[in-house]
Amino acid sequence: xxxxxxxxxxxxxxxxxxxxxxxxxxxxxxxxxxxxxxxxxxxxxxxxxxxxxxxxxxxxxxxxxxxxxxxxxxxxxxxxxxxxxxxxxxxxxxxxxxxxxxxxxxxxxxxxxxxxxxxxxxxxxxxxxxxxxxxxxxxxxxxxxxxxxxxxxxxxxxxxxxxxxxxxxxxxxxxxxxxxxxxxxxxxxxxxxxxxxxxxxxxxxxxxxxxxxxxxxxxxxxxxxxxxxxxxxxxxxxxxxxxxxxxxxxxxxxxxxxxxxxxxxxxxxxxxxxxxxxxxxxxxxxxxxxxxxxxxxxxxxxxxxxxxxxxxxxxxxxxxxxxxxxxxxxxxxxxxxxxxxxxxxxxxxxxxxxxxxxxxxxxxxxxxxxxxxxxxxxxxxxxxxxxxxxxxxxxxxxxxxxxxxxxxxxxxxxxxxxxxxxxxxxxxxxxxxxxxxxxxxxxxxxxxxxxxxxxxxxxxxxxxxxxxxxxxxxxxxxxxxxxxxxxxxxxxxxxxxxxxxxxxxxxxxxxxxxxxxxxxxxxxxxxxxxxxxxxxxxxxxxxxxxxxxxxxxxxxxxxxxxxxxxxxxxxxxxxxxxxxxxxxxxxxxxxxxxxxxxxxxxxxxxxxx
Amino acid sequence: xxxxxxxxxxxxxxxxxxxxxxxxxxxxxxxxxxxxxxxxxxxxxxxxxxxxxxxxxxxxxxxxxxxxxxxxxxxxxxxxxxxxxxxxxxxxxxxxxxxxxxxxxxxxxxxxxxxxxxxxxxxxxxxxxxxxxxxxxxxxxxxxxxxxxxxxxxxxxxxxxxxxxxxxxxxxxxxxxxxxxxxxxxxxxxxxxxxxxxxxxxxxxxxxxxxxxxxxxxxxxxxxxxxxxxxxxxxxxxxxxxxxxxxxxxx
Numbered sequence: 001x002x003x004x005x006x007x008x009x010x011x012x013x014x015x016x017x018x019x020x021x022x023x024x025x026x027x028x029x030x031x032x033x034x035x036x037x038x039x040x041x042x043x044x045x046x047x048x049x050x051x052x053x054x055x056x057x058x059x060x061x062x063x064x065x066x067x068x069x070x071x072x073x074x075x076x077x078x079x080x081x082x083x084x085x086x087x088x089x090x091x092x093x094x095x096x097x098x099x100x101x102x103x104x105x106x107x108x109x110x111x112x113x114x115x116x117x118x119x120x121x122x123x124x125x126x127x128x129x130x131x132x133x134x135x136x137x138x139x140x141x142x143x144x145x146x147x148x149x150x151x152x153x154x155x156x157x158x159x160x161x162x163x164x165x166x167x168x169x170x171x172x173x174x175x176x177x178x179x180x181x182x183x184x185x186x187x188x189x190x191x192x193x194x195x196x197x198x199x200x201x202x203x204x205x206x207x208x209x210x211x212x213x214x215x216x217x218x219x220x221x222x223x224x225x226x227x228x229x230x231x232x233x234x235x236x237x238x239x240x241x242x243x244x245x246x247x248x249x250x251x252x253x254x255x256x257x258x259x260x261x262x263x264x265x266x267x268x269x270x271x272x273x274x275x276x277x278x279x280x281x282x283x284x285x286x287x288x289x290x291x292x293x294x295x296x297x298x299x300x301x302x303x304x305x306x307x308x309x310x311x312x313x314x315x316x317x318x319x320x321x322x323x324x325x326x327x328x329x330x331x332x333x334x335x336x337x338x339x340x341x342x343x344x345x346x347x348x349x350x351x352x353x354x355x356x357x358x359x360x361x362x363x364x365x366x367x368x369x370x371x372x373x374x375x376x377x378x379x380x381x382x383x384x385x386x387x388x389x390x391x392x393x394x395x396x397x398x399x400x401x402x403x404x405x406x407x408x409x410x411x412x413x414x415x416x417x418x419x420x421x422x423x424x425x426x427x428x429x430x431x432x433x434x435x436x437x438x439x440x441x442x443x444x445x446x447x448x449x450x451x452x453x454x455x456x457x458x459x460x461x462x463x464x465x466x467x468x469x470x471x472x473x474x475x476x477x478x479x480x481x482x483x484x485x486x487x488x489x490x491x492x493x494x495x496x497x498x499x500x501x502x503x504x505x506x507x508x509x510x511x512x513x514x515x516x517x518x519x520x521x522x523x524x525x526x527x528x529x530x531x532x533x534x535x536x537x538x539x540x541x542x543x544x545x546x547x548x549x550x551x552x553x554x555x556x557x558x559x560x561x562x563x564x565x566x567x568x569x570x571x572x573x574x575x576x577x578x579x580x581x582x583x584x585x586x587x588x589x590x591x592x593x594x595x596x597x598x599x600x601x602x603x604x605x606x607x608x609x
Numbered sequence: 610x611x612x613x614x615x616x617x618x619x620x621x622x623x624x625x626x627x628x629x630x631x632x633x634x635x636x637x638x639x640x641x642x643x644x645x646x647x648x649x650x651x652x653x654x655x656x657x658x659x660x661x662x663x664x665x666x667x668x669x670x671x672x673x674x675x676x677x678x679x680x681x682x683x684x685x686x687x688x689x690x691x692x693x694x695x696x697x698x699x700x701x702x703x704x705x706x707x708x709x710x711x712x713x714x715x716x717x718x719x720x721x722x723x724x725x726x727x728x729x730x731x732x733x734x735x736x737x738x739x740x741x742x743x744x745x746x747x748x749x750x751x752x753x754x755x756x757x758x759x760x761x762x763x764x765x766x767x768x769x770x771x772x773x774x775x776x777x778x779x780x781x782x783x784x785x786x787x788x789x790x791x792x793x794x795x796x797x798x799x800x801x802x803x804x805x806x807x808x809x810x811x812x813x814x815x816x817x818x819x820x821x822x823x824x825x826x827x828x829x830x831x832x833x834x835x836x837x838x839x840x841x842x843x844x845x846x847x848x849x850x851x852x853x854x855x856x857x858x859x860x
Contacts, residue, residue, distance in 0.1 A: 040659070041717065042755055043667045050801060101737045104726035104791065106744045113738030131748065137666065137749060146718075149725035156717075189705055219661040253638020259664045270821055363824075367683055368640070478650035522655030525622065526707040529654030 001462055003197040008034045009444035011184055011199040013160050016044035017136075018409025018428030018436070019205030020143035021096075021563040024438030026203070029154050031444050033437075034197060035147065036155040036186065038221050042144045045207050045219050046429065050262035050360065052118055052128025053430070054423030055093035059110055059118040060269055061125040061307065066090040067507025068124055074422060075288075075389070076122040076318045077417020078558045079573065080239070083597040084395035085415040085552050089424070089431050096430035097129050105142040107131055113186070122421040124292070124317040127308065132282055133262050135362045139426055157196065160186040160225070161534055162461040163202060163233040165402060166451050181233070181404030182451045185461040185562065188529060192524025194462055200447040204230060204391060204407040205433065207582040209243075209298035209546070211481075212539045213384035214489035217249055217260040223535040225544030226411035229390045231541060231587075235400035237579040238413040238592075240389035240542075240547035244420055245494045247272075247322035249383025251340035256368045259382040261343065261361060263422040264316045265378075268357050269304060270345035272326070273377070274334035280341075281314035284325035289317055299583060318557050320419040323382040334587075340381035346374055347474075382494055388416045388424065388559055389549070392578060397434055397439035404443055408436035418558025465553075468533040474519030477533040484511055491499065494549050497563045500549040508544050516541060544587045545579040552577055610637045612691045616644060618656070619698040622707045635686050641695065642670050642681035645709075657708035665822060668756030672709050673698045678758040678820045682763035700761040701768075713757055719777040723784060723799060728793040732745065739792045741839065742765035750787035751830055752823045753780065757826060765810045776807030779817035779827050799839045808836060 008186030010026040012019045015037035016135045026033040037044065039070040067117075069090035074081050097115065101107070107129050108116040117400060119126045139255065147154065162185040181556045183198040206226025210218025227237055246263040293314050294300035300313035309331040326341050336342060337561045345354055351374035355362050358373070365371040391400050398406045409429045416424065468477075491504035519527040553567035557564050574594050582588040614635045614836055617628040632827050633647055642660055649656050660670040663682045670681040675689075675696050688696055703711035759779040767771050777785075785802045802808040814838075815828040825831075 038671065039661055043661045043662070043669050047667050047754075048664065049664050075711070098731075098735065098737075101793070102728050102731075104788075106748050106791070106796075109739055109741040109744060111741075113740055115737055116741075135667070137754065140755075141751060145720075145726065148721050190710075194716075217666070219663070221661065242617065255639040255643045361665065367665065368685070369638075375652065476650070476654055482650075482706075497860065514775070520654060524656040526710050527655040528657060530651060575758075 001459060002193065004193065004196045004460060006195070007450070008032045009036070009439045010151065010197045010201045011036060012203040012205055012437070013184065014044070014205035014207060014409070014411070015041055015154065016205060016207055016409060017123055017139050017143060017426060018433035019044070019146050019203070020140070021430050021433030022203045022205055022408055022440065023152050024146055024150065024432040026441040029152050029438055029441035033203075033443035034153045034155060034339065036038055036158050036160055036197070036202040037183070038157065038159050038189070038337070039153050039423055040156050042140055044140060044337040045221060046140045046426070048135045048217070048219070049139065049258065049262065049426055050133040051120055051264040052130030052135045052140065052388045052423050053093070053266065053423065053426040054096055054120065054128050055097045055427055056090060056127055057097065057115060057129070059114040060127070063153050064125040064127055067604050069093070069127065072604070073124050073377070074417070077419050078568065079260035079417065080416030080557065080576070080594065082395055082414035082595055083601055084191060084595065085432070086394060087601065088435070089415060091429060092431045093427040096434065098425065098494060098534075100139070100142050103146040107138070109595055111576050113227050114607045115388045116445065118264060119316065120422045121266065121316040121322070123423065124495070128267070128423040130264070133264050133358050135426065154173055154197070157189040158186055159189060159463055159531065159534070160184045160229065163229045163405070164453055164457055165233050166454060179234070180419040183453050185458060185467060192530070193529065194465070196453055196458055198450060198453050199444070201406065201444045203436045203440050203469070204405070204411050205409045205436070206411045208387045208410040209539070210384045210387070210490050210542045212484055213493070214485040215249065215258040216383065217246060223539050225392060225535065225538045226356045226407065227545070228538035228541045229506070230400055230405065230407065231579065231581045232409075233405060234402045234581075236254060236392040237545055238391055238392040238576050239418070240387070240413075240514040240545040240579055241383060242388035242578060243546060244319055244386040244388060244559045245323040245382040247319055247326050247382055248380040249342055249367065250380050251368060251381045252338035253335070259364070259368070260383065261378060261481055262501050263319070265343055265358060265361060268345065269349045270315070270343055271313070271348065272315050272322070273344055274329045275336060276334060280329050280334070281317070281322065281325055284321065284328070285314050285317070286321060293317065296393050314530065318419055320434055323494060324561060326380070326382055331479070336379045338379050340379040342377040343380045344545040345378040351375070371418055386410060386419055387421055388418060389413045389546070396435065398436035399439060399606055400550055406436040406440050408432040408491035416561060426555060464579075465534060468518060468520045468530060471517065474517045475514055477518050477520060477536060478516060480511060480514050480536060481539070482531060484543060486510075488512070488543055488546075492543070492550055495561050495563050498551060501547050504547045505544065505551070508540055508547065512540055526575060541587070548589055549577045554602050611635065612688070614644065614691065615694045615695055616648065617696040618645070619646070620656070620708050621705065622742065626705070632654075637768060639686045640682055641674055641679075641684040641686065641697065644686065645681060657706070657710045657846070659710055665689075666754060668754030668822075671700055671756045671758050671761065672762070673700065678761045679759070680756055680758070680822050681831075683822055700757065702761045702763070702766055703757070715773060716755070716757055716760060717779070719781045722785075723781060723788075724796055724798055726788060726791065726794055727796045730793050732842070737793055743792045746842055747787040747790040748828070749825055750783040752825055753783065755780065756771060756822060758820045758822065762816045762820045764814070764816065772807070772810065776810045779811070779832065781806060782808060782811065782835065783825065783831035784826050786835040787836060799842045803839050803843070808832070808839060
């Protein structure tokens with residue numbers, strides 16, 4: 001078999017914020033490091049993040065500090081977050097933002113020249129460092145330029161299809177049987193040729209799963225590869241039932257349905273209205289947040305300028321609350337002509353302010369929907385945006401249960417509990433990307449004798465990758481993908497019931513059969529049909545995890561709403577669901593007690609709101 | 610609402626290829642990329658095309674639509690008549706890999722040659738301080754989504770393969786301008802701009818600014834000011850004398 005081979009200390013899979021930050025950290029720690037990514041460098045999904053990076057830098061409000069950020073994050077996640085991750089995240093985010101400036105990032109400024117911070121849902125103080133509404137682009141470009149300046153090897157347009165594991169990876173301190181990561185196998189998209197990396201440490205930074213849903217803000221890359229590769233290598237996934245539907249995606253025209261409308265529109269003064277012109281969010285304030293949410297429109301409007309004496313507008317409740325409210329309004333027949341609600345900033349802020357603060361949104365609506373957001377309201381509705389669940393990792397070093405395997409960013413689980421606050425994703429990438437990179441470098445340092453990649457495993461990976469070409473007359477992969485997207489949209493979406501999820505699991509089983517029999521046309525050179533055929537098994541495996549965990553959790557919490565179990569449950573508040581792969585390839589679920597928060601952190605929640 | 614459109618799409622590889630004609634349904638509100646995806650899903654499963662965000666933010670789906678460099682995700686079908694044939698070809702400045710995918714490694718090579726950002730020290734309290742008005746000038750260039758449409762349209766390299774060695778293209782000239790305007794950066798790249806990245810090749814025809822999907826004024830706000838500062842530096846007699854008698858470093 002023709003195979004290109006490489007040796008590294010650390011291989012990072014994924015070149016978004018988490019992957020690049022991990023690679024920088026590993027390189028700076030002295031590890032020979034490679035980044036492998038499915039797209040060109042700089043195109044990762046991080047580029048689509050708009051609003052900002054949450055960090056309690058206290059540039060706008062001196063009262064802000066990591067304890068307040070920690071509290072907001074935990075409450076936003078309905079207390080299901082891993083407390084240690086939420087703590088590290090809140091403590092380290094400010095330094096991670098500051099160091100971006102040393103690498104060339106140019107954030108918007110306060111009048112005294114510091115990094116400006118904006119308001120966002122669920123955050124008590126204005127704390128999102130931002131660049132207009134294109135913060136993700138700034139983040140990715142800064143990390144990309146740093147990666148290039150350091151001379152880190154980047155394998156662009158290269159897809160990893162297998163993680164390789166084996167015994168005797170030169171480890172003294174590994175699990176008793178000495179099984180650990182030995183490398184990865186993949187193919188160049190451009191040529192279809194195979195490539196293998198021998199490495200004792202692999203960092204997964206592959207992002208999310210949104211492409212399994214019909215209406216999503218996610219790009220084609222979000223096929224859950226990292227989640228699935230981790231499962232196959234013997235690692236576990238946690239919190240997979242929690243999928244975030246961002247409340248504001250575009251709804252019209254149909255071809256742009258799902259494209260993100262940043263939360264900054266609301267942070268900067270925009271409000272949600274139904275077809276009767278009412279600010280309906282006042283009708284959907286849950287008891288959990290009542291004490292900190294404004295009761296009247298007047299109070300809400302005063303809050304933008306005076307946060308001390310007023311409470312937050314209900315439009316800035318955490319995303320799960322707002323998405324459910326929009327869903328209910330539309331169901332009750334108070335939606336817009338195209339099945340959304342109105343998001344209005346035009347009547348509330350001057351046109352110049354809107355163009356200055358929200359240039360991409362202005363451009364996006366003007367170009368794609370012929371709507372001038374400085375003059376009229378936008379139509380918006382929920383869109384699949386983010387998976388809270390992911391690889392179960394140690395909070396301090398992001399190590400998965402398989403020695404040598406690390407995960408950071410959206411592919412990792414635990415940090416955001418049942419619902420992520422806006423702005424906490426970019427900071428998550430930076431904080432845990434760095435930690436994963438450092439730990440991966442450290443892990444590699446202890447492994448002097450590198451386990452060779454076994455020929456059988458490489459041959460098997462190659463055979464599996466070429467299988468779709470061997471079959472003739474089978475179904476086309478695009479049809480199977482559309483059917484999966486429809487299934488997840490209809491049956492495991494924003495509002496869930498047991499019979500629907502059981503039906504989803506049946507359909508997923510049938511889709512697995514279809515994937516095993518599909519065939520692709522053409523040859524191996526840059527063939528998107530073939531690439532999709534290889535992504536589909538990942539998408540199905542991850543969809544099964546979501547559906548099984550969602551069926552099991554009989555309560556409603558954060559990004560998991562059960563019509564048949566509409567309230568939170570005290571027992572489930574102490575329980576995590578963990579997915580692993582059974583020997584027969586099916587998904588197995590186990591219940592696991594939630595890690596206990598130490599008393600000095602628990603105190604923070606007893607202080608007055 | 611729906612109609613059948615005629616699409617001509619270039620298919621082939623480095624060895625050659627030609628335009629193939631397809632009849633494909635188009636729905637209300639769609640963009641060219643939607644139609645290309647429909648072709649993939651229904652008629653040409655192996656049609657090679659790059660794309661990611663489908664929202665004009667990542668700069669992946671660049672191609673030439675009816676001869677004009679465009680992002681396919683931001684080109685609405687309503688800009689064409691229903692009986693108008695839409696022709697899609699790959700970016701001409703770069704070698705074809707397959708179908709609409711080109712080898713854009715030229716850009717990544719040039720990016721790696723630019724002397725990296727080098728900041729001054731932080732203030733005593735650990736912060737950098739900059740005024741909004743000072744960050745706004747370089748911020749305009751940091752809006753760049755690296756779609757390479759400016760590189761594609763620039764006549765210096767579009768049909769002159771030989772110039773690629775000496776000329777980095779508009780994208781990297783504004784990168785140099787951005788670093789030059791960056792309030793924190795301490796490296797002088799003006800000589801490099803002229804000698805290594807070919808600033809002098811640009812004769813400010815502004816084609817790059819015309820095709821930029823981000824509306825960046827590459828020529829007026831980036832390249833021309835950079836040219837002016839290079840001239841200041843190289844042809845100012847005092848600076849020249851200083852560099853000759855060694856009292857001022859050349860770079």
